[in-house]
Amino acid sequence: MNNLLFLLLSSVSIISALLVIFSKNPVYSVLFLVLTFFTLAGHFAIFLGAEFLAIVNIIVYAGAIMVLFLFVIMLLNLNKESEPTTPMLSKISAIVAGGLFLLVLFAALTNQINAPEALNSKAGDIGMVKKLGQVLFTEYLLPFEISSVLFLSAMVGAVMLGKKDLKQG
Amino acid sequence: MEILLFDKIFLIVIVFAVSLVIALYSTLAERKVSAFLQDRIGPNRAGTFGLLQPVADGVKFFFKEDIIPSHADKALYILGPSISMITALMTSAVIPWGTYITFSGRQVAMQIADINIGILYVFAVVSIGVYGIMIGGWGSNNKFSLLGALRASSQMISYEIAMGLSIISIVMMTGSMSLGEIVSQQHGMDWNIFYQPVGFLIFCTCAFAECNRTPFDLPECEAELVGGYHTEYSSMKLGLYLFSEYINIFISSAIMSAMFFGGYNFPFMDQIASPNLVSIIGVFVFFAKIIFFIFFFMWVRWTIPRFRYDQLMKLGWKYLIPLALANIVITGTVMLIKYQFFN
Amino acid sequence: MQLLTNRSKVVVNKEMTLMEKLYIPAIFGGMMITIKHLFRKKVTIQYPEQKREFSKVYRGKHILKRDEQGRENCTACGLCAVSCPAEAITMVAAERKKGEEHLYREEKYAANYEINMLRCIFCGLCEEACPKDAIYLTEELMPANYDRSNFIYGKDKLVQPLGTSAHPKTYKPYTK
Numbered sequence: 001m002n003n004l005l006f007l008l009l010s011s012v013s014i015i016s017a018l019l020v021i022f023s024k025n026p027v028y029s030v031l032f033l034v035l036t037f038f039t040l041a042g043h044f045a046i047f048l049g050a051e052f053l054a055i056v057n058i059i060v061y062a063g064a065i066m067v068l069f070l071f072v073i074m075l076l077n078l079n080k081e082s083e084p085t086t087p088m089l090s091k092i093s094a095i096v097a098g099g100l101f102l103l104v105l106f107a108a109l110t111n112q113i114n115a116p117e118a119l120n121s122k123a124g125d126i127g128m129v130k131k132l133g134q135v136l137f138t139e140y141l142l143p144f145e146i147s148s149v150l151f152l153s154a155m156v157g158a159v160m161l162g163k164k165d166l167k168q169g
Numbered sequence: 170m171e172i173l174l175f176d177k178i179f180l181i182v183i184v185f186a187v188s189l190v191i192a193l194y195s196t197l198a199e200r201k202v203s204a205f206l207q208d209r210i211g212p213n214r215a216g217t218f219g220l221l222q223p224v225a226d227g228v229k230f231f232f233k234e235d236i237i238p239s240h241a242d243k244a245l246y247i248l249g250p251s252i253s254m255i256t257a258l259m260t261s262a263v264i265p266w267g268t269y270i271t272f273s274g275r276q277v278a279m280q281i282a283d284i285n286i287g288i289l290y291v292f293a294v295v296s297i298g299v300y301g302i303m304i305g306g307w308g309s310n311n312k313f314s315l316l317g318a319l320r321a322s323s324q325m326i327s328y329e330i331a332m333g334l335s336i337i338s339i340v341m342m343t344g345s346m347s348l349g350e351i352v353s354q355q356h357g358m359d360w361n362i363f364y365q366p367v368g369f370l371i372f373c374t375c376a377f378a379e380c381n382r383t384p385f386d387l388p389e390c391e392a393e394l395v396g397g398y399h400t401e402y403s404s405m406k407l408g409l410y411l412f413s414e415y416i417n418i419f420i421s422s423a424i425m426s427a428m429f430f431g432g433y434n435f436p437f438m439d440q441i442a443s444p445n446l447v448s449i450i451g452v453f454v455f456f457a458k459i460i461f462f463i464f465f466f467m468w469v470r471w472t473i474p475r476f477r478y479d480q481l482m483k484l485g486w487k488y489l490i491p492l493a494l495a496n497i498v499i500t501g502t503v504m505l506i507k508y509q510f511f512n
Numbered sequence: 513m514q515l516l517t518n519r520s521k522v523v524v525n526k527e528m529t530l531m532e533k534l535y536i537p538a539i540f541g542g543m544m545i546t547i548k549h550l551f552r553k554k555v556t557i558q559y560p561e562q563k564r565e566f567s568k569v570y571r572g573k574h575i576l577k578r579d580e581q582g583r584e585n586c587t588a589c590g591l592c593a594v595s596c597p598a599e600a601i602t603m604v605a606a607e608r609k610k611g612e613e614h615l616y617r618e619e620k621y622a623a624n625y626e627i628n629m630l631r632c633i634f635c636g637l638c639e640e641a642c643p644k645d646a647i648y649l650t651e652e653l654m655p656a657n658y659d660r661s662n663f664i665y666g667k668d669k670l671v672q673p674l675g676t677s678a679h680p681k682t683y684k685p686y687t688k
Binding site: 034052055058059062063064067068070128129 | 286289290296346
């Protein structure tokens with residue numbers, strides 16, 4: 001039962017992730033990306049017991065960030081006529097960069113080959129809110145606070161960009 | 170396992186049917202309430218008191234010609250109302266409709282899924298609901314629809330933040346994000362509204378904005394946008410959009426009464442001996458609260474005029490979010506003081 | 513300048529007080545006003561069952577009256593057509609033959625009398641102009657129709673049916 005569900009979810013997530021890249025219409029790409037996030041959230045919730053992470057993934061990524069993406073793409077009104085032709089050089093460099101990234105990813109994942117077993121045991125309900133909160137506020141307090149400073153700086157930057165005239169303000 | 174599954178499916182079917190019927194009759198109630206508030210009588214020709222009016226409307230929706238504009242993106246045009254309807258119906262899964270009913274030695278919970286992050290689930294589903302409007306508005310390939318969709322989505326993601334923040338203070342007090350737990354802690358008359366009136370005010374305002382109801386009904390503002398995001402829609406697709414709005418009202422009324430007004434709890438419930446009776450009365454009490462809030466939604470709609478768009482954004486970002494943050498800080502302080510000195 | 517009502521207010525752009533800025537008291541006040549209307553007497557008139565009382569001088573569909581002996585009053589003098597500001601009335605006059613005395617009161621009568629109801633503005637000037645008490649505007653409503661040609665009312669639709677009350681304001685619409 002679980003295996004079947006896993007196969008179904010994984011295949012949907014892989015296919016939709018591929019469709020993000022291959023669909024011609026950018027709006028469709030965004031929607032497939034949302035679907036990918038959904039299936040990932042499904043993986044988190046069902047197989048890793050991380051319900052909180054799954055829901056936050058949906059709220060933050062699918063519900064907020066992708067909406068903003070969709071916003072911009074809808075307003076840009078992208079179509080074939082207005083699309084600039086990409087020069088050959090950047091195409092080649094994109095392929096090289098992508099290949100290198102894949103290599104790094106592959107190398108990183110081969111070392112972690114034993115990780116799924118640890119995760120399968122649902123180590124102490126790590127995804128539950130209480131556990132997560134305790135871990136964040138004891139063991140990982142410093143990174144947690146630093147990341148909040150990062151968010152603050154992002155907010156300040158947004159306010160600065162949003163101001164009408166920098167010189168007058 | 171088998172019996173449990175059967176119970177759940179039975180409950181799902183009931184909840185599904187009840188939300189559809191309530192949404193159906195909300196359309197009639199809206200017309201009746203608006204009529205009564207304006208010294209009119211309202212629809213009374215189809216059946217006694219117009220009780221068959223929703224059926225007539227529904228039949229009419231089904232038999233209208235279904236037009237898909239030639240320049241519309243057909244897939245997205247169909248997907249839009251479907252997403253709206255699905256997300257509207259999905260939210261009811263975590264709402265505790267009652268406690269337990271015991272029959273033939275089995276306890277049956279009156280909640281479809283008591284997941285430990287219930288309230289976050291609601292927020293996640295609501296945030297997905299934005300896509301229904303956006304996709305429909307963009308897919309219709311019409312400027313008015315697109316503008317309506319943009320307004321709707323920016324309004325919804327803005328007010329989601331204040332809504333979430335207003336809930337945090339409740340979650341802090343309860344120590345749980347499960348809706349079942351939040352409701353059961355408000356036993357008797359110990360409702361959250363007495364501790365969190367400001368939180369309720371913020372939540373209520375945001376619920377109005379999330380449901381695209383007056384005074385925040387700018388997405389479908391007839392005066393400027395023809396019909397808003399559903400300008401191009403006709404037949405049952407339009408019906409689905411309008412219907413999902415009423416289901417959203419029903420669900421947000423349910424959540425408001427569960428979070429702040431004690432859900433199925435009612436005063437003097439300990440004095441009734443039979444737990445089954447308490448449970449059944451509780452369901453009725455809960456529905457009475459929900460119906461009051463649905464009425465409240467309509468009452469506000471026919472009282473208050475629409476906001477201007479910049480006023481809407483100003484209210485959301487400049488007043489409600491800071492207010493909600495202050496509410497969290499004050500709640501935290503009070504809780505800490507209580508913990509330190511009165512424990 | 514003299515004020516016409518005592519309801520006018522001078523607009524001032526003063527700063528709102530804190531209570532006013534909160535808006536909640538104002539919203540609450542508004543909601544109390546609307547809830548009061550929930551219990552007010554409803555003003556709706558349930559039309560086909562209930563009918564609103566017409567004004568005594570209501571001007572509806574025209575009739576061409578008959579006298580007490582059932583003879584048509586109209587003598588086709590054309591004053592109604594002349595007085596009509598919308599030029600809605602046309603008629604063809606004819607001479608009364610022997611043996612038609614029970615049909616027409618005067619020696620001359622309207623063989624053809626048409627009112628174009630799409631042009632008519634129901635001003636009642638024809639009624640004022642008529643020297644023979646022939647044309648009257650009743651309390652009957654003008655019915656709707658799908659076809660424009662059906663709005664040109666001839667004598668078949670205008671002449672008062674035989675056997676109905678002679679007084680025009682108490683004239684009851686003829687029903688089969």
